[in-house]
Amino acid sequence: xxxxxxxxxxxxxxxxxxxxxxxxxxxxxxxxxxxxxxxxxxxxxxxxxxxxxxxxxxxxxxxxxxxxxxxxxxxxxxxxxxxxxxxxxxxxxxxxxxxxxxxxxxxxxxxxxxxxxxxxxxxxxxxxxxxxxxxxxxxxxxxxxxxxxxxxxxxxxxxxxxxxxxxxxxxxxxxxxxxxxxxxxxxxxxxxxxxxxxxxxxxxxxxxxxxxxxxxxxxxxxxxxxxxxxxxxxxxxxxxxxxxxxxxxxxxxxxxxxxxxxxxxxxxxxxxxxxxxxxxxxxxxxxxxxxxxxxxxxxxxxxxxxxxxxxxxxxxxxxxxxxxxxxxxxxxxxxxxxxxxxxxxxxxxxxxxxxxxxxxxxxxxxxxxxxxxxxxxxxxxxxxxxxxxxxxxxxxxxxxxxxxxxxxxxxxxxxxxxxxxxxxxxxxxxxxxx
Ligand code: FDA
Ligand code: NAD
Numbered sequence: 001x002x003x004x005x006x007x008x009x010x011x012x013x014x015x016x017x018x019x020x021x022x023x024x025x026x027x028x029x030x031x032x033x034x035x036x037x038x039x040x041x042x043x044x045x046x047x048x049x050x051x052x053x054x055x056x057x058x059x060x061x062x063x064x065x066x067x068x069x070x071x072x073x074x075x076x077x078x079x080x081x082x083x084x085x086x087x088x089x090x091x092x093x094x095x096x097x098x099x100x101x102x103x104x105x106x107x108x109x110x111x112x113x114x115x116x117x118x119x120x121x122x123x124x125x126x127x128x129x130x131x132x133x134x135x136x137x138x139x140x141x142x143x144x145x146x147x148x149x150x151x152x153x154x155x156x157x158x159x160x161x162x163x164x165x166x167x168x169x170x171x172x173x174x175x176x177x178x179x180x181x182x183x184x185x186x187x188x189x190x191x192x193x194x195x196x197x198x199x200x201x202x203x204x205x206x207x208x209x210x211x212x213x214x215x216x217x218x219x220x221x222x223x224x225x226x227x228x229x230x231x232x233x234x235x236x237x238x239x240x241x242x243x244x245x246x247x248x249x250x251x252x253x254x255x256x257x258x259x260x261x262x263x264x265x266x267x268x269x270x271x272x273x274x275x276x277x278x279x280x281x282x283x284x285x286x287x288x289x290x291x292x293x294x295x296x297x298x299x300x301x302x303x304x305x306x307x308x309x310x311x312x313x314x315x316x317x318x319x320x321x322x323x324x325x326x327x328x329x330x331x332x333x334x335x336x337x338x339x340x341x342x343x344x345x346x347x348x349x350x351x352x353x354x355x356x357x358x359x360x361x362x363x364x365x366x367x368x369x370x371x372x373x374x375x376x377x378x379x380x381x382x383x384x385x386x387x388x389x390x391x392x393x394x395x396x397x398x399x400x401x402x403x404x405x406x407x408x409x410x411x412x413x414x415x416x417x418x419x420x421x422x423x424x425x426x427x428x429x430x431x432x433x434x
Contacts, residue, residue, distance in 0.1 A: 012121035013038020016296030018068025031086030136231030164253030174258020360411030
C-alpha cells in the first residue's frame with residue numbers, strides 16, 4: 001500500500017476533471033503537483049458523445065477522438081498529454097474513503113492519497129431499477145449508460161442482437177437519445193415512461209408533441225403513463241420480456257434504462273454541508289470545508305441570475321464550474337480573486353437529424369413560435385418562457401449558430417415581453433433584436 005502526496009487532487013475523471021486539468025495546465029503546474037484520480041480506465045472525455053456518435057452504426061466516435069477538451073474547441077488532452085504537462089493521471093482507481101479533516105483519500109486497493117487542495121468532481125451515477133426492487137431487473141441485457149464501459153456494453157448488445165427488439169425505459173435525455181440511436185441501428189424500439197409527455201423536466205406539452213410525432217414517424221413506438229414493473233429472462237439469463245404496470249407486456253432483446261441520475265456525494269456524507277442533494281458551494285465552488293471544492297454535477301451553487309441555489313446536470317456547467325474553481329484557487333494563491341460565477345443555464349440535445357438548444361429558466365408561461373410540423377424535412381421552431389412579464393427562457397429546434405446566440409442573449413437580458421401573442425408572432429426575430 002502506497003502513500004502519495006499532491007498539492008492538488010482532482011477526484012473524478014469526467015468532464016469537469018478534464019476541464020479543471022486543462023485550466024491548471026494553462027495556468028502552470030509544477031511536475032508532481034497535480035493528480036487526477038478516476039475509477040474509469042481512460043483519460044477524461046466528453047461524456048455526451050456516449051449517447052450520440054459512439055452509437056452510430058457507421059463512422060462511430062471512438063477514443064482518442066473525443067477526449068476533453070475537444071467538445072468546446074479546446075486542446076485535446078490525450079493520456080500522454082497529462083504526463084507531458086506534469087500531471088499524474090491515476091486511472092482505474094476508485095476512492096472508497098475520504099477524510100476531509102485529515103486531507104486524505106483511500107483507494108479500493110488501500111493506497112492513500114494526501115492533498116492540500118481537493119476538487120471533488122465525482123459526477124453522478126444512474127438510478128437503477130434494482131434499487132426500486134423491480135422483479136427481474138438484474139437480467140442480462142438490461143443496460144444503463146453513464147461511463148464508457150456502459151457504452152461498450154450497449155455497442156456489444158447492439159451487435160449481438162442485430163435488428164432485434166429494444167425497450168427503452170425512461171422518457172428523459174437518455175430515453176430520447178438512446179431510442180433514436182437504437183432506431184438508427186435498425187432496432188424495433190418502444191419507449192416507455194410514466195409521464196403524460198416526454199422530457200417533462202424541460203419540455204412543455206407542445207414541444208414534446210413535436211418530438212413524439214417525429215419519433216413516431218421514425219418508427220419509434222411510445223407508451224406513456226406507465227412503468228416497467230418486471231422483467232422475465234430466457235434460461236440463459238438474457239431479458240426477453242418487459243411487463244408494464246398497466247398489464248401490457250413487450251418482447252425485448254435489449255432494454256435500456258434511463259430513469260435519472262443522482263450525484264455521487266456519499267464519500268463525503270456528514271463531512272461537508274449539502275444542499276438540494278448536492279455539495280453546497282459558494283460562487284467559487286468552495287465547499288464548507290477549507291481547501292475543498294466541488295464542481296460539475298455534484299455542486300449545488302448560487303445561480304446569481306436567479307438568486308437561487310441550483311444543481312445542474314449538464315456538460316456546459318461541468319466545464320465552466322471546473323474552470324472557475326481552478327481560476328479561484330490560483331488567484332487566491334497569488335493573493336487575488338476572480339469574479340463570482342454568473343452562470344446562464346444552457347442545455348442541448350441531438351438525436352436523429354434533430355438538434356435543440358435551451359438557455360435560461362423554464363418557468364412561467366410558455367409560448368411556441370415557428371414551424372413545429374414534425375413532417376417538414378427541416379423543422380425549425382422555438383419557445384419562450386415568460387415570468388412576471390419578462391422572457392426568462394428560450395428554446396429552439398434547428399436554430400442556426402446566430403439564432404442560438406440570440407437565444408442566449410435573450411435569456412441573459414430577460415427583456416419585457418409585450419404579450420405571448422406578440423412573442424409568437426415575432427418568433428426568433430424578437431431574440432435577434434436584443
Ligand atoms: P462525470 O460523470 O463526467 O465524471 C465523474 C467522474 O468521476 C467519472 O469519471 C467517475 O468514474 C469518477 N468517479 C466517481 N466516483 C469516483 C470515486 N469514488 N473514485 C474515483 N473516481 C470516481 N449534458 C449536456 O449538456 N448535453 C449532452 O448532450 C449530454 N449528454 C450526455 C450523455 C450521457 C450518456 C451522459 C451520462 C450525460 C450527458 N450529459 C450531457 C451530462 C454531462 O455529461 C454531465 O453533466 C457531465 O459529464 C458532468 O460532469 P462531471 O465531471 O461532474 O461528472
Ligand atoms: P432524466 O432525469 O433526464 O430522465 C428521467 C426520466 O425517467 C423521467 O423523465 C421519466 O420519464 C423517467 N422515469 C422515472 N422513473 C421511471 C420509471 N420507474 N419507469 C420508467 N421511466 C421512469 O434522466 P436520464 O435521462 O436518465 O439522464 C441521466 C443523466 O444524464 C441526467 O443527469 C441527464 O442530465 C444526463 N444526460 C444529459 C443529456 C443531455 O443533456 N443531452 C443526455 C444524456 C444524459
